[in-house]
Amino acid sequence: MIIALWIFGILLTLVYLLSGVSKTFRSKAALEPRMAYIEDFSTWQVKGIGVVEILGALGVILPLATGIAPVITGVAAIGLVIVQVVAIAVHVRRKEGKSVPVNIVLLLLAVVVAVLRFVTL
Numbered sequence: 001m002i003i004a005l006w007i008f009g010i011l012l013t014l015v016y017l018l019s020g021v022s023k024t025f026r027s028k029a030a031l032e033p034r035m036a037y038i039e040d041f042s043t044w045q046v047k048g049i050g051v052v053e054i055l056g057a058l059g060v061i062l063p064l065a066t067g068i069a070p071v072i073t074g075v076a077a078i079g080l081v082i083v084q085v086v087a088i089a090v091h092v093r094r095k096e097g098k099s100v101p102v103n104i105v106l107l108l109l110a111v112v113v114a115v116l117r118f119v120t121l
Contacts, residue, residue, distance in 0.1 A: 005116040009060050009073065012109050016057035016080065023050025037090055037099075049083075056080040060113060070117065077114035081107055 023031065028043045038046055059076025063069050084107035091099040 001116055001120050005073075005113065005120060006064065008109055008113050008116065009064050012077070012080065012106070012113055013057040013061040015106065016053045016060075020050045020053030020055075020057060023047065024054060025050075037094055037096065040090065040094070052079070052083060056083065074114045074117035077110045077117065080110040081114065084110060 023046050028038055028046055031038050031046065041049070056076050056079050059072050059079070061073075063072040063076075084103050088100055088103045088107070091097070091103060
């Protein structure tokens, strides 16, 4: 189970670090061609989402890597589940059904990480 936790944790971290860094450090105009939903949010909201994604990614992997406060991995994964629930709601509201499967996969990945972390504590 620990190996699965590491694999899924690393995958989750990579996805959210890339997404979070992109949203945090790129302009809204640069993001809009790839992420149409961005038009519904202010620049600061987009950057805030990016920061939340970065913190979630770090919260998933750093406790695993250091062994310090391992419960944070599970808590961070639950936070990323919440991010995906909101993302799914935004895409459904905007009738962007093609984006929802990716969100569901990320949601399930975060659920698996949370469950594995809490089961192996």
